[in-house]
Amino acid sequence: MAGFLIAIISGALMSLQGAFNTNVTKASSVWVTAMFVQLTALATCAIMWVIDGRPDIMKLFKVDNKVTLLGGVIGAFITFTVIKSISGLGIAKAEVTIVVAQIIVSYLLGLFGLFGSEKTTFSWIKLVSLLITVAGVCMFYFLGNPSTD
Incomplete structure (x- = not known):
């Protein structure tokens, strides 16, 4: 929690x-x-x-x-x-896009166990969740904004 x-x-x-x-x-x-x-x-x-x-700073270089x-x-x-x-x-569109990019890259880092991240197994439900998230961002971008034409 x-x-x-x-x-x-x-x-x-x-x-x-x-x-x-x-x-x-x-x-x-x-x-x-x-x-x-x-x-x-x-x-x-x-x-x-x-x-x-x-704490000892020099331990940093032992990575x-x-x-x-x-x-x-x-x-x-x-x-x-x-x-x-x-x-x-604008702040909302930028932050939503940034967060979705973070989610996708984090999933890929975990999936391949890169840079010391814990390796996870592929999950179709997680992939579908990512696609739904991307669809949500597209909706955020393109729907609900009345045209000013």
């Missing part, structure tokens, strides 16, 4: 961050905003690391798959792409 609640908070925070970052971009640029976001994230993580008792250390680089591009998608689509 705690994991479910934390996931809800995470989703809410991601939407808020996307809206905040898109607004900040109006006063600067996408990359300046992304840099500021990453720098404030670094400061926050440093503070939390101290509060957490300063088995070194490519997974690129999470911060990916984070910079996440910030960039979220800002660009919200400014191009």
Whole structure:
């Protein structure tokens, strides 16, 4: 139950961050905003690391798959792409699309057991669920918006 609640908070925070970052971009640029976001994230993580008792940082480099250390680089591009998608689509369409992409990629990562994720078995019901989700996004995009012609 705690994991479910934390996931809800995470989703809410991601939407808020996307809206905040898109607004900040109006006063600067996408990359300046992304840099500021990453720098404030670094400061926050440093503070939390101290509060957490300063666990050994060097253990970070003992990770088995070194490519997974690129999470911060990916984070910079996440910030960039979220800002660009919200400014191009609006917050609701962008966030719905982002979440569905996350679901699909997460399922594929699990299905193939990539990057240390727990390997899951293929399930037709999960595939059908993904297709229904994609259909829901299409409905969100194209239905319910009265024409202004």
